[in-house]
Amino acid sequence: MGFKILRKEQLASNIHFIEVDAPRIAKAAKPGQFVVLRINENGERIPLTIADKNIKNGTIEIIFQEAGASTTILSKLKAGDSILNILGPLGEPSHIENIGSVVVIGGGVGIAEIFPAIKEYKAKGNKVTAIIGARNKQLLLTEEKIKNMADELLIATDDGSYGRKGFVTDILKEMIEDKKEINLVYAVGPVPMMEAVSNVTKAAKIKTMVSLNTLMLDATGMCGVCRITVGGQIKFACVDGPEFDAHLVDFKELKTRLSTYRDKEKEAIDHICSLDKIKE
Amino acid sequence: MQPGQNKRVKMPERPAQERIKDFNEVALGLSEKDAISEAKRCIQCKNPKCVSNCPVEINIPAFIKLIAESDFKGANKKIRGKNSLPAVCGRVCPQEDQCEKTCILGIKGEPIAIGSLERFAAEYPPSETPVPIKLVGPKVAIIGSGPAGLTCAGDLALKGYQVKIFESLHTAGGVLKYGIPEFRLPKSIVDNEIEYVKSLGVELITDFLAGKTATIEELFKENFKAIFIGAGAGLPNSLGIPGENFQGVYSANEFLFRVNMMKAYKFPEYLTPVITGKKVVVFGAGNVAMDSARCALRLGADKVIIAYRRSRKEMPARAEEIIRAEEEGVEFLLLTAPVEIIPDDAGRVKQVELLKMELGEPDSSGRRRPKALPGSEFKLDCDLAICAIGNSPNPLIPKSTADLKIEKWGGVIVADNKETSIKGVFAGGDIVRGAATVISAMGDGKIAARSIDEMLSKK
Ligand SMILES: Cc1cc2nc3c(=O)[nH]c(=O)nc-3n(C[C@H](O)[C@H](O)[C@H](O)COP(=O)(O)OP(=O)(O)OC[C@H]3O[C@@H](n4cnc5c(N)ncnc54)[C@H](O)[C@@H]3O)c2cc1C
Ligand SMILES: Cc1cc2nc3c(=O)[nH]c(=O)nc-3n(C[C@H](O)[C@H](O)[C@H](O)COP(=O)(O)OP(=O)(O)OC[C@H]3O[C@@H](n4cnc5c(N)ncnc54)[C@H](O)[C@@H]3O)c2cc1C
Ligand code: SF4
Ligand code: SF4
Ligand code: FES
Numbered sequence: 089m090g091f092k093i094l095r096k097e098q099l100a101s102n103i104h105f106i107e108v109d110a111p112r113i114a115k116a117a118k119p120g121q122f123v124v125l126r127i128n129e130n131g132e133r134i135p136l137t138i139a140d141k142n143i144k145n146g147t148i149e150i151i152f153q154e155a156g157a158s159t160t161i162l163s164k165l166k167a168g169d170s171i172l173n174i175l176g177p178l179g180e181p182s183h184i185e186n187i188g189s190v191v192v193i194g195g196g197v198g199i200a201e202i203f204p205a206i207k208e209y210k211a212k213g214n215k216v217t218a219i220i221g222a223r224n225k226q227l228l229l230t231e232e233k234i235k236n237m238a239d240e241l242l243i244a245t246d247d248g249s250y251g252r253k254g255f256v257t258d259i260l261k262e263m264i265e266d267k268k269e270i271n272l273v274y275a276v277g278p279v280p281m282m283e284a285v286s287n288v289t290k291a292a293k294i295k296t297m298v299s300l301n302t303l304m305l306d307a308t309g310m311c312g313v314c315r316i317t318v319g320g321q322i323k324f325a326c327v328d329g330p331e332f333d334a335h336l337v338d339f340k341e342l343k344t345r346l347s348t349y350r351d352k353e354k355e356a357i358d359h360i361c362s363l364d365k366i367k368e
Numbered sequence: 369m370q371p372g373q374n375k376r377v378k379m380p381e382r383p384a385q386e387r388i389k390d391f392n393e394v395a396l397g398l399s400e401k402d403a404i405s406e407a408k409r410c411i412q413c414k415n416p417k418c419v420s421n422c423p424v425e426i427n428i429p430a431f432i433k434l435i436a437e438s439d440f441k442g443a444n445k446k447i448r449g450k451n452s453l454p455a456v457c458g459r460v461c462p463q464e465d466q467c468e469k470t471c472i473l474g475i476k477g478e479p480i481a482i483g484s485l486e487r488f489a490a491e492y493p494p495s496e497t498p499v500p501i502k503l504v505g506p507k508v509a510i511i512g513s514g515p516a517g518l519t520c521a522g523d524l525a526l527k528g529y530q531v532k533i534f535e536s537l538h539t540a541g542g543v544l545k546y547g548i549p550e551f552r553l554p555k556s557i558v559d560n561e562i563e564y565v566k567s568l569g570v571e572l573i574t575d576f577l578a579g580k581t582a583t584i585e586e587l588f589k590e591n592f593k594a595i596f597i598g599a600g601a602g603l604p605n606s607l608g609i610p611g612e613n614f615q616g617v618y619s620a621n622e623f624l625f626r627v628n629m630m631k632a633y634k635f636p637e638y639l640t641p642v643i644t645g646k647k648v649v650v651f652g653a654g655n656v657a658m659d660s661a662r663c664a665l666r667l668g669a670d671k672v673i674i675a676y677r678r679s680r681k682e683m684p685a686r687a688e689e690i691i692r693a694e695e696e697g698v699e700f701l702l703l704t705a706p707v708e709i710i711p712d713d714a715g716r717v718k719q720v721e722l723l724k725m726e727l728g729e730p731d732s733s734g735r736r737r738p739k740a741l742p743g744s745e746f747k748l749d750c751d752l753a754i755c756a757i758g759n760s761p762n763p764l765i766p767k768s769t770a771d772l773k774i775e776k777w778g779g780v781i782v783a784d785n786k787e788t789s790i791k792g793v794f795a796g797g798d799i800v801r802g803a804a805t806v807i808s809a810m811g812d813g814k815i816a817a818r819s820i821d822e823m824l825s826k827k
Contacts, residue, residue: 176577309762344714
């Protein structure tokens with residue numbers, strides 16, 4: 089029963105890579121799509137992006153950060169273990185066409201999520217500049233893979249331990265000031281980063297797409313927990329998104345909704361830690 | 369009790385004060401003695417009016433007669449021939465609008481408690497365990513494992529078709545699992561019914577979202593000869609008032625999904641959280657609203673108010689559940705509609721603003737249309753607001769299936785035999801009707817199974 093983990097790697101102190109046997113999902117997945125998984129009988133349904141896929145082997149790859157209870161439990165699974173449920177591919181695929189020069193931005197664990205889009209933008213004949221940013225060098229995920237695929241890779245770290253010291257938006261601003269041709273910006277990462285990118289490109293009138301990490305539950309359009317106001321209309325991120333025009337997104341609302349369960353999340357992590365102690 | 373006599377049995381229930389402390393079942397089922405005595409009241413009509421109003425055509429007098437003769441297993445078998453989910457229907461069918469409405473005894477006195485008797489018989493499954501059948505007929509795909517899909521699947525398996533159910537969620541059952549709460553329909557009972565359908569040889573695939581994991585077109589390429597869509601009406605309608613996206617404002621679907629499907633009432637043992645309000649307001653007055661209100665009570669609310677824009681007479685919920693909700697302390701604020709949701713500084717719901725209504729002329733549904741009374745606005749404190757004003761057909765399959773014709777409001781269009789605008793694709797239940805009932809969904813599944821059989825046996 090379930091979906092078998094074939095490969096597992098720790099990429100940084102709290103970031104992990106898994107490759108999972110899921111032939112149907114691998115076959116159908118397109119860039120920008122995600123899965124929702126439930127680790128075991130007591131588990132929540134959590135959304136995670138399909139970071140890459142291998143149709144021949146029938147596998148999908150996921151890169152995730154330990155954020156709370158569920159991702160911590162997931163991080164403890166090993167190759168050979170199974171995940172009870174995985175549903176996908178979910179969400180609307182990215183609308184990728186030839187528009188000229190594209191800047192693809194990944195921040196934090198979002199770096200791991202931009203590879204399929206970069207690959208597809210290239211396949212459609214675009215010039216792709218990738219900008220990735222994280223707190224420090226250790227958190228720069230899949231750097232090699234992106235470097236080999238994109239025309240250009242620019243890097244920022246908060247502490248200056250690698251690449252340029254500063255934020256991805258600093259690099260983006262410079263590109264705009266230098267009058268580099270940019271027809272589209274595509275950004276995935278923490279909400280404050282996506283909002284900052286959006287503010288920069290709004291002023292410069294550059295179309296920008298962001299992939300929103302709202303709360304999710306069923307992820308099939310039935311519960312509405314993922315709802316978000318976009319251009320004054322309510323959208324469901326799991327079926328209408330997760331990608332939206334950044335300049336229309338109500339980021340304040342997104343942040344409020346994301347913090348709904350903050351107290352409960354603490355309780356959950358305390359609970360699983362106490363279970364671990366009992367086991368030891 | 370003598371045939372034709374008026375006094376109807378009443379099913380024993382746990383006292384309100386006790387039952388609101390947990391999620392265990394409220395109604396306790398009939399004793400053998402009561403069941404037999406109620407069964408004996410049936411006058412065994414030659415032309416039974418009750419049957420004409422049962423969408424799955426159960427031979428009601430026949431099964432009741434078997435109960436009267438103490439042949440409970442026989443009664444069970446009699447029902448199973450027509451209805452693969454008797455334990456469910458006995459509990460959640462709106463009997464007062466179905467079989468019991470047309471029972472002849474209802475004209476002068478009280479109709480036979482057909483639902484209670486059906487529930488009783490469901491507890492006596494035939495002793496022989498069904499041998500898993502090797503099905504060899506053409507392949508049929510069923511999308512969705514709610515009552516429509518389960519019925520269609522069961523009926524086709526009985527005819528020898530190789531049936532595969534594709535369900536998007538991690539478990540089968542549809543609304544029976546994620547919507548209707550444990551205290552009204554224990555999940556173990558739904559699971560038993562699903563096991564029964566599986567025992568007929570039906571294969572169940574979960575974690576498969578038709579339209580995304582594979583499209584209808586792709587399923588035909590996998591050699592399915594017919595497809596039945598029973599994907600339900602899962603899309604929650606929104607109030608369309610300011611403040612709906614603040615923290616603590618739930619669609620009933622989200623609230624019930626967390627509580628029932630994910631067992632949030634056992635948090636943190638089960639990891640899905642739910643907001644447990646102290647003062648809760650629920651909008652709407654159907655089954656969904658009653659269930660939400662009663663779940664909120666069981667999660668520890670001090671006060672639960674149902675705000676409804678029409679009057680008590682128009683409440684669409686099952687009569688029994690309205691009474692039970694009231695017994696448990698749910699308050700009804702009638703002729704009242706929400707205007708705005710007001711948050712605190714952190715963006716969490718603090719108050720709702722409501723408006724008084726009066727009833728005007730009847731609308732297309734025959735119910736009198738509520739009209740706002742200007743200037744009657746007032747505010748109510750609350751820390752949880754649940755919106756239960758109805759659901760619409762799930763748009764995902766129509767969106768991913770180019771030739772599938774739908775109504776303006778989203779319902780899939782079908783002919784009398786339940787065939788859609790695409791040859792070989794049938795549909796039924798809430799995806800066709802909009803949010804309706806378990807039994808109407810099952811009736812549709814049954815007709816579709818018959819039509820699929822006709823189509824495939826002709827070839
Ligand atoms: C479409 C989509 C794709 C995603 N892809 C990835 C991915 O590829 N890799 C990855 O590491 N994460 C991804 N996320 C975020 C991931 O779903 C959450 O980190 C995860 O659900 C947290 O669960 P938890 O129980 O471990 O933590 P929780 O205890 O639920 O949360 C811990 C912390 O994370 C925050 N949080 C909770 N849910 C989310 C969320 N959905 N998005 C952002 N923050 C959240 C909480 O506010 C809290 O501060 C994605 C989210 C969405 C909606
Ligand atoms: C809270 C609540 C209480 C209710 N109480 C009563 C009651 O007391 N009595 C009564 O008669 N009726 C009641 N109803 C209504 C009744 O439950 C529904 O009318 C009935 O379940 C409809 O059956 P269905 O098979 O059409 O759809 P559903 O039960 O909705 O099942 C549809 C299934 O299809 C799945 N699905 C959806 N899309 C896809 C897809 N693309 N691919 C694969 N699977 C998919 C869904 O996950 C779901 O499991 C209630 C409804 C609710 C929400
Ligand atoms: S299935 Fe519903 S309508 Fe039919 S006999 Fe049973 S309770 Fe009555
Ligand atoms: S109509 Fe009433 S009395 Fe007549 S057969 Fe049906 S249940 Fe019995
Ligand atoms: S996650 Fe439930 S509707 Fe989007």
